[in-house]
Amino acid sequence: MDVNNYPMSYNTHDSIESDDKNLLDPILKQIHKGGLIDSLLGCTYGQALDDAYGLSTEFEDRITVAIMYPDNT
Numbered sequence: 001m002d003v004n005n006y007p008m009s010y011n012t013h014d015s016i017e018s019d020d021k022n023l024l025d026p027i028l029k030q031i032h033k034g035g036l037i038d039s040l041l042g043c044t045y046g047q048a049l050d051d052a053y054g055l056s057t058e059f060e061d062r063i064t065v066a067i068m069y070p071d072n073t
Helices: 024-029 035-057 062-068
Strands: 008-011 014-016
Antiparallel strands (some): 008 014
8 A cells, every 4th residue: 555645644554535434423323222332331341351450460471470379360
């Protein structure tokens, strides 16, 4: 992809033309009966829980984690 052909270019992976439509507008305007909101909340809560659980061992190696948590808890 040659980003020089686009009027606005942020980096090689994210380019936008001035006449591009917002891709989220059709999704958000559709009636989902709570499905979209539930999916967004599930994604947000899942990410928060993943960060909370992984924070204590994020930069540790397996041996250190095994010593710190001998009961796998």
